[in-house]
Amino acid sequence: MRTRTLLALSLALSTSAHAATTVVFWDFFGGGDGIRMKQIVDDFNASQKDIVVQRTTQTWGNPFYTKVHTAVVSGQTPDVMTYHLSAVPAGLQKKDLRPFTQADLSLAGLKTSDFQQNLVGTLNTDAKASGNAGNLYALPLDTHTFVIYYNKDLLKKAGLIGADGKMAAMKSVADLTAALNTIKTRTGVTPVALSTNQDPASVWRLWYSLFLQQGGTMVKDGKLYTGDLDTKGKAALQVMADWSKAGLTTKNVTYPAGVALFTAGRAAMMMNGNWEVPTMVDAKAKGQIKFDYGVMSFPSLYGGNTATWADSHELAIPANSKTPMSAEKLKAVMTFIGYVNKQGGMTWAGGGHIPAYLPTQGSAAFKALQPNAMYSATSATDARLEPTVPIFGVGGPVYDSVGVNFVPVLLGQATPEQGIAKFKAALQGFTK
Numbered sequence: 001m002r003t004r005t006l007l008a009l010s011l012a013l014s015t016s017a018h019a020a021t022t023v024v025f026w027d028f029f030g031g032g033d034g035i036r037m038k039q040i041v042d043d044f045n046a047s048q049k050d051i052v053v054q055r056t057t058q059t060w061g062n063p064f065y066t067k068v069h070t071a072v073v074s075g076q077t078p079d080v081m082t083y084h085l086s087a088v089p090a091g092l093q094k095k096d097l098r099p100f101t102q103a104d105l106s107l108a109g110l111k112t113s114d115f116q117q118n119l120v121g122t123l124n125t126d127a128k129a130s131g132n133a134g135n136l137y138a139l140p141l142d143t144h145t146f147v148i149y150y151n152k153d154l155l156k157k158a159g160l161i162g163a164d165g166k167m168a169a170m171k172s173v174a175d176l177t178a179a180l181n182t183i184k185t186r187t188g189v190t191p192v193a194l195s196t197n198q199d200p201a202s203v204w205r206l207w208y209s210l211f212l213q214q215g216g217t218m219v220k221d222g223k224l225y226t227g228d229l230d231t232k233g234k235a236a237l238q239v240m241a242d243w244s245k246a247g248l249t250t251k252n253v254t255y256p257a258g259v260a261l262f263t264a265g266r267a268a269m270m271m272n273g274n275w276e277v278p279t280m281v282d283a284k285a286k287g288q289i290k291f292d293y294g295v296m297s298f299p300s301l302y303g304g305n306t307a308t309w310a311d312s313h314e315l316a317i318p319a320n321s322k323t324p325m326s327a328e329k330l331k332a333v334m335t336f337i338g339y340v341n342k343q344g345g346m347t348w349a350g351g352g353h354i355p356a357y358l359p360t361q362g363s364a365a366f367k368a369l370q371p372n373a374m375y376s377a378t379s380a381t382d383a384r385l386e387p388t389v390p391i392f393g394v395g396g397p398v399y400d401s402v403g404v405n406f407v408p409v410l411l412g413q414a415t416p417e418q419g420i421a422k423f424k425a426a427l428q429g430f431t432k
Helices: 002-017 031-047 062-074 085-093 102-107 117-129 152-157 173-187 200-213 229-245 255-263 274-285 327-341 345-349 376-382 398-405 416-430
Strands: 021-027 051-057 080-084 142-151 190-193 267-273 293-297 308-311 313-318 383-385
Touching: 021 031, 021 327, 031 051, 031 274, 031 327, 031 345, 051 327, 062 085, 062 313, 080 085, 080 327, 085 313, 102 327, 117 383, 142 152, 142 200, 142 274, 142 376, 152 173, 152 267, 173 190, 173 229, 173 267, 190 255, 200 229, 200 267, 200 308, 200 398, 229 416, 255 267, 255 274, 267 274, 274 293, 293 376, 308 376, 313 327, 327 345, 376 383, 398 416
Parallel strands: 021 051, 021 080, 190 267, 308 383
Antiparallel strands: 080 313, 142 267, 142 293, 142 308
């Protein structure tokens, strides 16, 4: 009897000694991103003996950040989560983020110089503006930006494809407008699929890119600045209104419908994020897309200024003062973060994103990856992040204001002057 008891105790101690550390991971990835993150997590779990990542996908946008804040307040947080760089200022304001120390980074085999420096620099600026200087509060996973997908067959019919198989360069708003008119006249299809119905984010990304390329800014000395809205902001919205009125862009179209119009060959171009690359690659492989396509960085339309809207997916640790993370758990979390950036980098790049981890971004494999190679080199350089004021970014109130005030302008229900005036008033109200 005593022998059996000792044997049972020995087995229990052995099992306990080798029990895996569970890492609870929240993300907001659906579609191609979700498929690729699942693969990364599955591959990580298969490579580990003592760590298991349990992944849960939450709803993208404001619901995600509201849930994170609620978890922080209650002390029942995940161990690691995805985050948008554009949401970091608000996250710092709400005290939802735990800082990464240099010692933390070393557990993952990472250092700040491993990452695309404009992303790290923005994170440092955010921290300083919130009185949290000294550490990073999120680690960059990628850059995702606004690009143009184009139907080579239709553009060839319109005479806009060069001998190199690429779309002819557009160096001004007038150039692009002329090209869109040519497409409409010669092909009979809508030149650009742009979603506006229930999708203020796409409207914002186009407007902000046009605004940035004129040298517009919405932040000065770390605070909201609205001085450029009545001039450069109105001019950007006027361009979009003119395109819509002339039938050069789609009207009142949802996000899925916009993608469907392009993949069905019923729109010659699509202005969207590079995260739709998996849609194109997978549909082409399945024979669902009947045309050749290309992807290009958003063109420079104002005197050579290439600035284009961008954001960055991050990995972050929620602040949890009520249930502090153990040293063992922290090591497991950082091991996972290191794996995602290093071993998972090319898998994630398959989603169309530009890896923030420089060894992957500079690798021969990534440079040869198609169709990413059509836009990655310039898009990473052209990327301009959202204003570093807490009201902006994913989960903030600005997207809703864009939907309320800009979309009616595109539908011909208000003038650009009216749209900008109401948008400006809303921004000022958010910061009071």
